Amino acid sequence: MLKGINASEGYGIGRVLVIKEHSLAFTPRTGCDPESELKRYSEAAEKFCAATERAAEQMSSTVGEKEAEILSGHIMMIRDPYLDSEVKKLISGGQCAESAIKAICDMFEAVFSSADDELTNQRAADVRDIRDEMLGILLGAQGTDVSAAPPDTVLVARELTPSMTAGISKKNIVGIVTESGSRTSHSAILARAMDIPAVLSVPDAAKLLADGDEIIVDGVEGKVFPSPTRSEKDAYAAKRTKYIEEKKALAEYIGRPTATADGVNLELFCNIGKPEDAARAVECDGEGVGLFRTEFLFMDRKNAPNEDEQFEAYKKAALIMKGKPVIIRTLDVGGDKDIPYLGLKKEENPFLGLRAIRYCLKNEDSYLAQLRALVRASAYGDIRIMLPLVTSLSELRRVKTLISGIMDEFKQKGVKFDRDIKVGVMIETPAAAIISDLLAREADFFSIGTNDLVQYTMVADRGNPDVAYLSSAYDPAVLRTIRQVIRSGRAAGIPVGMCGEAAADRRMIPLLIAFGLTEFSVSPTSVLAARREISKWSVEKAKELAHEIMTLKTEEDVRAALSKL
Secondary structure (H helix, E strand, C coil), X not given: CEECEEEECCEEEEEEEECCCCCCCCCCCCCCCHHHHHHHHHHHHHHHHHHHHXXXXXXXXXXXXXXXXXXXXXHHHHCCHHHHHHHHHHHHCCCCHHHHHHHHHHHHHHHHHCCCXXXXXXXXXHHHHHHHHHHHHHHXXXXXXXXXXXXXXXXXXXXXXXXXXXXXXXXXXXXXXXXXXXXXXXXXXXXXXXXXXEEECCCCHHHHCCCCCEEEEECCCCEEEECCCHHHHHHHHHHHHHHHHHHHHHHHHCCCCCECCCCCECEEEEEECCCCHHHHHHHCCCCCEEEEECHHHHCCCCCCCCHHHHHHHHHHHHHHHCCCCEEEECCCCECCECCHHHCCCCCCCHHHCCCCHHHHHHCHHHHHHHHHHHHHHHHHCCEEEEECCCCCHHHHHHHHHHHHHHHHHHHHHCCCCCCCCEEEEEECCHHHHHCHHHHHCCCCCEEECHHHHHHHHHCCCCCCHHHHHHCCXXXXXXXXXXXXXXXXXXXXXXXXXXXXXXXXXXCCHHHHHHHCCCEEEECHHHHHHHHHHHHCCCHHHHHHHHHHHCCCCCHHHHHHHHHCC
């Protein structure tokens, strides 16, 4: 059995097709005729754009417009004026087209790979994809045509790029296994969008597995079974049948209220990164937006969006949601999220440094632009402001003072806004959890960010595989922290939500119900599954389970007990 990251749920049983990496080796040439090489480069770029545009159109119709934007981004990148001019400079200096495109793409890849945040790292994979596609065109090299794969095929690759994924037929591909990638990589996003089981970051997968090998892909647990036994195949065939039946059964929960088995109504919101994603939240039956990550508005550009640009983005999300809550987190940069033009200093430990609310309050002028945009947009819907990485009551008070000043100004100028706009705190540090009773007296709501809360509580970098075993929301230390935060919120009479990955974890949901969580915020694709799981549990039954679980002493014991459910 091979182990990797469970990037896309489901079970696949089929035969291996290893995506062979075509040779992109070439002999660098200097002293080339610039005119002819510039022509070769321009023709290759046009061919690349035309092929990518066709692939994006195909993906838009078969997978979705949002997913097709990944490929459209490749076209924007190859046409980027800076990249284009730098390639042409090298060619004009006598380099061949292959050397020039490789050198510039390698430079961009190095820059993106050195960043601390995973989203920027993903752009490094995009650049590699563009480089390899361009070299393939220039060299006349042909890769594996995945569109011709026979039924019941499991694709195995060192790295599955968006350009490869564009040719996948859901009818024929039953699983994906790669040697690299994470849950947030484009290959994972596309696999989930196509509902194909995927296990990523399986060491040496392309070497250990051969064309034609029979294989099982367990996208739920992140396991791969080469040459499975008859009993394993039978067991997983049954799991697959049950999984498919359960997916179909989710349709019953469209339009239904989110409520426990004994009729306690809860709220089920969605996490989004762009205003356009709000439409996806509505489409997937979300009851609001529990986390709008505004840092995405600041990425992929050369300077920060101004107040008006931000206002239009927040207004758009509010209008799409038509009066449903839209919780917008103010800029969360630093740690694993770097935006080059902001000039963040290189820190010894960025996760404990100038990030999130600390950065914003230190750069008050730019923060005021965001807060002003948010207050203006509140006239168009139920916008709520959420503060990330709070560790003290003074931070909440400072932001509320800034907002109060903005409101006074807007009153005098006759600018419309919601005078009762809610300001809440994201609980993602032990400090915030410990003083949650104090914060609850002055915050309008809490939202628990389990990803960082687990990291800081367990003192374990979630990106470090050597301490990955500690990064678990099932640990008693984390569970006790979550329970205490919810108790503090309820005692003060404010709603408490959760926007971390644990909110969609079916094993965690009964515990969260028992603790008294009032709002779950999940990815749009997880809405119906979360609603179904919530409906299975009465509060009394959930409390009985929680009483048992909270007596357990180790993460392993908790995980085992919840897995039995």
